[in-house]
Amino acid sequence: MKQAIVEIRGLTKEIGGKLIVEDLSFDVREGEVLGLLGPNGAGKTTTIRMIVGLISRTAGTVKIGGVDLGRDFEAALAQVGAIVENPEMYKFLTGWQNLVHFARMSKGVSEARIEEVVRLVGLEQRIKDKVKTYSLGMRQRLGLAQALLHRPRVLILDEPTNGLDPAGIRELRDHLRRLAEQEGIAVIVSSHLLAEMELMCDRIAVMQQGQLVSVTSLHELVGPSGAEQLLDVQFEVDAAEPARQILTAYVGDANLVRAVDRPSSSGHPHSELLTVHATRKQIPDLNARLVQAGIAVYGIRTTVKTLEDKFLELTGGGGIG
Amino acid sequence: MGNLIQNEQLKIYIRPRTWVLVGLVVLSLLINAIFAAKQVDVMPDWKEKLTQQIQQEQQQLLDPSGKLSPQKRSQLQQRLTFDQYRLDHNLPPTHTTSWLFAKGFAGQLGLAAIVCIVIAGDIVSSEFAWGTIKLLLIRPVTRTKIYLSKYIATLLFSLFLIVLMGGGSLLVGGLLFGLDGLAEPYIPNVPLEDMVPGTLSVGQDLLITYGAALLYLWVVSTIAYMFSAASRSSVLAITLTMVVTAVGEIVAKSLPSFSGMKFWLFTNTSLLQYFEGIPPFPGMTLGFSLAVIAVYLLLFHAIAWAIFTKSDVAA
């Protein structure tokens, strides 16, 4: 297990008696991209603002590289690069002047390093132009550049894909993956769009109404694929109760998802729909047992759970996207 | 800190707005020059007039009716001493020199004060308006250092403006009237009680005048800076400072009988009153005024610093 660079414990924010972020605890490890996923208003930006010290913490601690933010702000922030919401830069300065400005605020950022970062984000052509002439995509790049200047160990991006076209999102994803994998940077990205998180992140922390619902690796969330993958398997049978006993005896009570009564309609006799979690391998067995018990099986349907389904399950169906 | 101040300077001087404001001050200097050039110089008969005036003053000092208060008497005596000095040293009272022109320009601080208020009132709040405050505050630099660097940049701007006004007016004055006369003794219109003629040169007086002007600009800049850091709104900060300054000055002038007014900030902000003219209340000295100003500024900073460093940035 790689070293945790960001350690968040019991992070809480209360404004006007209202809990906006409640008792958040999680770690972000070296070389890992952690997605902070949640619907608008879930408290993602508030959490990020607390991590970078823009707003005070009602309770809890934030440690960056082992340094407590509340104890030594400068030493903690020296290891952090961030964009909070939109990357607003000085419009009357050129991109280069903006970077020089922010470079002066950290120790040991040489001109060569600024040039390196400019190349990294692909702004060489326009870096000497005033920021007011930049497109949103270029401002995002410049924002990323200012966050990377001082070689941070942690990169925090709040809704970085807002306003980016699919190509821009792809490019950002590649950047982040490279930074994490090659430079060992710990990355925190927030988004309200699951599809984007899926592509970028190693782990996803799901937030809802200020609370952390779960932190799962993408691997766990999607689950294993192939013969071992748990599917939703729906059996259409004539007798619900005996069928249920047979099925649960095999897969266990916990894996019975639902039983629905399907009334008869014209050309269609009355039937029961039983859904269980089972692997693909188990389906013929289950079917054989039902048939042996004299239960009529009218149909078998399988559905693979998408990440979206899992997410809806986790958040209790709270709106996303 | 040096780097931070450099950044703040960059952001002030790179903006065209700053140069428009500075340009207005330069324009007012040129307008002054045009009027000064048109003024009639030394009256040829000034010696006779001054002699007459000295005789009058001697008459008054004899005080046949005995109505002269000791205070009035010493003031009159002092004026007589200086008029006599002027006559003895052949210093005409109404001639225009480059130093007089420069001193006159320092008296017109209103525009410079407004320029300083705009710069200082905008320097923190504009970062909030631009949204750049977020990027500024997530650096490995404490908010106190950001606060100080912006304040120092504000003070340096006032210094720049004062140097520009002093240097510019001496230059323009020098072109119009020549640069000689800077070593001449300085003779104020209303001399202080304990002043000995000839001890202060015209050049020294000019330094004092511009020093006092700089201090005044620093006071108004600090008020604007405080409002900027605390309110996070440029419009509010600039407007409030103008109102507070205007009302403060009016109050200072309109309550001359209440001696508690000597602790009022704006009773103390014109330091020139300790070099020429009469301080409004007995017991007021240069040191007293400096101390009163320092206490006010520290108080302003305590409030603005606390708000700036402690409050949430959710812009």
Ligand SMILES: Nc1ncnc2c1ncn2[C@@H]1O[C@H](COP(=O)(O)OP(=O)(O)O)[C@@H](O)[C@H]1O
């Ligand atoms: N300064 C504030 N005062 C009151 N409520 C706030 C404040 N800031 C944020 N909120 C509320 O907190 C919730 C979380 O906001 P935010 O952190 O911006 O969510 P997200 O970034 O996940 O969309 C929202 O309901 C928002 O209205």
Ligand SMILES: [Mg+2]
């Ligand atoms: Mg947000």
